[in-house]
Amino acid sequence: MKRLMDIVTSLSLLILLSPVMFAVAVMVRVKMGAPLLFKQQRPGLDGKPFYLYKFRTMVHLQDDQGNLLPDQLRLTDTGKFLRRLSLDELPQLINVIKGEMSLVGPRPLLMEYLPLYTNEQHLRHNVRPGITGWAQVNGRNAISWEEKFALDTWYVKNWNLFLDCKILMLTISKIMRKEGINHQGHVSMEKFEGSKEGI
Numbered sequence: 001m002k003r004l005m006d007i008v009t010s011l012s013l014l015i016l017l018s019p020v021m022f023a024v025a026v027m028v029r030v031k032m033g034a035p036l037l038f039k040q041q042r043p044g045l046d047g048k049p050f051y052l053y054k055f056r057t058m059v060h061l062q063d064d065q066g067n068l069l070p071d072q073l074r075l076t077d078t079g080k081f082l083r084r085l086s087l088d089e090l091p092q093l094i095n096v097i098k099g100e101m102s103l104v105g106p107r108p109l110l111m112e113y114l115p116l117y118t119n120e121q122h123l124r125h126n127v128r129p130g131i132t133g134w135a136q137v138n139g140r141n142a143i144s145w146e147e148k149f150a151l152d153t154w155y156v157k158n159w160n161l162f163l164d165c166k167i168l169m170l171t172i173s174k175i176m177r178k179e180g181i182n183h184q185g186h187v188s189m190e191k192f193e194g195s196k197e198g199i
Contacts, residue, residue: 001161006103010096017090024055024087031078032059037091042108047125050100052108053091057082086175092131104164105130106152109192116194117149124152127159134163137170141189149195 014021028036035056042052057079061069068074075083082088095101101108108129117124134155135148143151155163 002102002164003099005161005164006096009103010093014093014097017093020087021090024082024090027078028055028082032056032076038088041111042129043111043114043125044100044108045125045128047114047122049111050095050108052095052101055082055088055091057088089131096131100128102128102130104132104167106133106155107136113192116192118195120153121149121195123156124149126156132167132171134167137167137174140174145189145192146195 025036038054038056038058039051041049044050057076058071058074059076061074063069079088092101096103105127106124106129133152135143135151138151139147
């Protein structure tokens with residue numbers, strides 16, 4: 001039932017939001033140039049890698065040594081606007097249709113985080129990653145990694161279709177109120193370096 005809901009809803013949203021996605025694509029092309037999409041390998045179900053798609057929100061600025069500049073210097077005004085309304089996430093509907101993601105589930109993070117998780121935190125990969133999730137409607141980027149992972153594993157242990165519907169409704173509310181977009185002192189979430197001892 002979850003997979004059926006993912007397919008039907010994602011296809012409907014792609015059709016309904018196609019004018020919005022076209023407008024965003026034009027905006028990104030005019031303001032930031034090519035490519036339109038940001039593509040990055042992320043861990044999916046059981047930790048298996050897949051390529052996640054987003055509309056690009058940053059420019060590729062480097063220092064004299066060829067290292068990327070900090071996110072806050074590369075994030076454009078257009079990117080801030082797209083993130084504020086979560087419009088940059090819309091291409092992930094394609095990931096959902098392909099079966100790599102679900103509408104609701106723990107957010108897919110970086111491949112390099114996999115060996116840093118505790119056994120409990122690894123439970124987040126027992127389900128498909130989601131475009132939105134229980135952690136996103138309970139703090140998003142404004143909470144700590146430990147809090148986020150605790151919410152993710154709670155979702156895995158307590159999943160049901162009613163919970164997914166509740167999360168989708170709460171997600172719309174959070175986007176409208178623009179809550180939890182940034183972590184304190186960062187334009188996104190600070191890098192995860194492993195849980196504190198005893199967590």
